[in-house]
Amino acid sequence: MSISIDERVTDEVEALQAILMDDVKIKMVDGVPEIIETIVHPSTGDNTDQQFVCVTLEVKLTPGYPEKSPEVFLRNPRGLDDDILDEIKKQVKQKLEECLGQPVVFELIGLIRENLTESNLPSGQCVICLYGFAEGDVFIKTQCYHYFHSRCLASHLIAGKENYEEEVEKLPHWQKISAPPYQQTCPVCRSNVQCDVDALKTAPPSVDSISAPPFRLTAELKALQLKMAALLAQQVAKGGVVGVGDTGPPPLTITTPADHDAAANGSSSSAEGAKAAAIVAPRPAPPPAASASDAAAAEPTRRVPYRGFNRRGKPGRRGRGAGAAR
Incomplete structure (x- = not known):
């Protein structure tokens, strides 16, 4: 079943594709244009290197457009702060009300381009030095x-x-x-x-x-320093900060009873020394058995696998063992 499309919408889509060409994307659903998307730049002629701001305009054509206003979204702004974006959104809303009943995408592109041309200087802060952009900055x-x-x-x-x-x-x-x-x-x-x-x-x-004026430690900054110092002390007391105020051994260090004795006597050992002691420290010998019979009785029974088959379940080891016994 074919869906009838308003001729005004068809003409607008064709005009956008003819003028903007690859710079506009049209999403079709069942042969009907649903979303129009394009990146809007300031007017700088052929000098694209001087385009310092841009924004992606997305227009969702609602059923009944253009008799009903479409949904407009401004995505991926670059070089624009929230104040400028809010002003553009306010003007877009006003333009939609003025142009109700007629195609409005071209009007929106022109409106946004004018605002970007007037604001063709990055707003906000440089994330490296945290200073803003001003006239004369490179x-x-x-x-x-x-x-x-x-x-x-x-x-x-x-x-x-x-x-x-x-x-x-x-x-x-x-x-x-x-x-x-x-x-x-x-x-x-x-x-x-x-x-x-x-x-x-x-x-x-x-x-x-x-x-910028030279840095000066104000009363507000002093109060903030005291607050942060108290918070750090609280975290250290609860063990939430590793390596700060921790007088014990480093985390995940293997220690021996000798290390604990040394710590109790006031001496300290490094992590490497503790690890080395853990490696070379001999295990305590078991107490001597009263007699050979008692030792045999105390020793647990060991089950040895049958040697007549190798690991793959094939015969062979038993024969070699028998030959060696001879």
Whole structure:
């Protein structure tokens, strides 16, 4: 049974595919368009490197569209804080009310693009230095659309490479040979990135870090320090912090009675010494038997497997044993 589709919806879908081409995805259900999805960028002409923000627009065409408003979702925002997103959602809701009864997807794309063009500067904070982005900052947009001050990202990548090389040096030689080379990753999503560290580290520090007042220990910070110190002491008292305030042996250390005696006398032994003592300490000898008959009686009966068959249940061992006895 064929389902009738509003001609206005068909024309809108065809126009979107003709203009946006591969940049728009149309999900069809039983031949009827249900979801329209596209990534909206700010207007920067052909200079895509200057597109610092974006958002994915998803429009779900409800039954009865366009006489009924569709469901609109803004997903995967990049470079946009919550305030900007809330403002865009507010304008989208208003646009849906104004355009009720007519196709609205093109209107929504244009509305969102205008907002992104006005806000084509990353908002929020650089996750490395925790300072915001201001006019005059030199920052970089990674391939995964995350933003950092160029100098901050250079410091992060340099430190990451040094740490990786230190860990590789601890490996045995055969593992060093097969160890993969260091790969730059995004500090936020851990996606692989390609950055020129030498060029990034020549960038100046962020504007806010230069103009920020010097650190001053306020009464609020002092109160917070006292609160955290009390919490740490409580955790240590309950054994919740390993290695802090623990005067006993390290966890999972094998000890012997001699170690306990040494600890009682005030001397300390290392974990290695405790392990070595546990290995070489002889087991206590059993008390001597009163007589040979008593020892034989005290010794438990041992059951030895029949030697006439090997482990696979095949004959052979008994014959070899007999030959050797001769």
